[in-house]
Amino acid sequence: MNDQKIKVRVTETDAILDVGVFSKREDRIEVVLGEGVHSVKCELLPTANGMAYVGSAMGREIVYERSRDEVKADIEVETHDYRDSRRR
Numbered sequence: 025m026n027d028q029k030i031k032v033r034v035t036e037t038d039a040i041l042d043v044g045v046f047s048k049r050e051d052r053i054e055v056v057l058g059e060g061v062h063s064v065k066c067e068l069l070p071t072a073n074g075m076a077y078v079g080s081a082m083g084r085e086i087v088y089e090r091s092r093d094e095v096k097a098d099i100e101v102e103t104h105d106y107r108d109s110r111r112r
Contacts, residue, residue: 028102030055032068035085043086050096053077053088 028045032055046054046065053068068077070092077088077095090098 030088032086032088035087041086048095048099048102050092050099053095055079055088057081057086 028048029042030045030053031040032043033040041057043055043057043066046056048054051070055066055068057064057066064081066079066081066086068079068086068088070077074092076090079086
């Protein structure tokens with residue numbers, strides 16, 4: 025599993041949580057809250073205006089406050105193939 029972490033906000037308490045990223049795509053981000061047998065997987069989907077990603081875990085709403093464009097740019101940086109840049 026990827027060790028990437030992102031910060032999400034719990035809307036009810038305004039608490040900031042570090043959660044592990046299970047998978048990240050422009051149209052959805054899957055995160056894992058907690059560790060071990062007590063972990064919970066949550067799916068974050070973009071809002072209607074595309075300015076954040078929202079999901080629900082155990083009845084609590086969580087928000088990842090980055091736009092679709094920012095997430096798309098992050099994914100491109102993470103998956104960039106540096107071998108092509110050296111080729112002539």
